[in-house]
Amino acid sequence: MPSTVIRSFDYDPGRQKLWIRFVSGKLYVYEAVPEYIYDGLSTARSQGEYFNLAIRDRYAFQEVIAA
Numbered sequence: 001m002p003s004t005v006i007r008s009f010d011y012d013p014g015r016q017k018l019w020i021r022f023v024s025g026k027l028y029v030y031e032a033v034p035e036y037i038y039d040g041l042s043t044a045r046s047q048g049e050y051f052n053l054a055i056r057d058r059y060a061f062q063e064v065i066a067a
Helices: 035-043 047-055
Strands: 006-012 017-022 027-030 061-064
Touching: 006 035, 006 047, 017 035, 017 047, 035 047
Parallel strands: none
Antiparallel strands: 006 017, 017 027, 027 061
């Protein structure tokens, strides 16, 4: 089911970094995210709900600003 909050996301398992682009267009990278969290986001019925429950306020993050 398409998310009304999250446009897309990508994960680097070697560095445990999760990039999430929101429908607002903003891109954030979340640090030290275990692969099982990414897997949960990938298979969640509601990605926005999963993000709020399992990722938001649980991992260090920063906004990625395009140069």
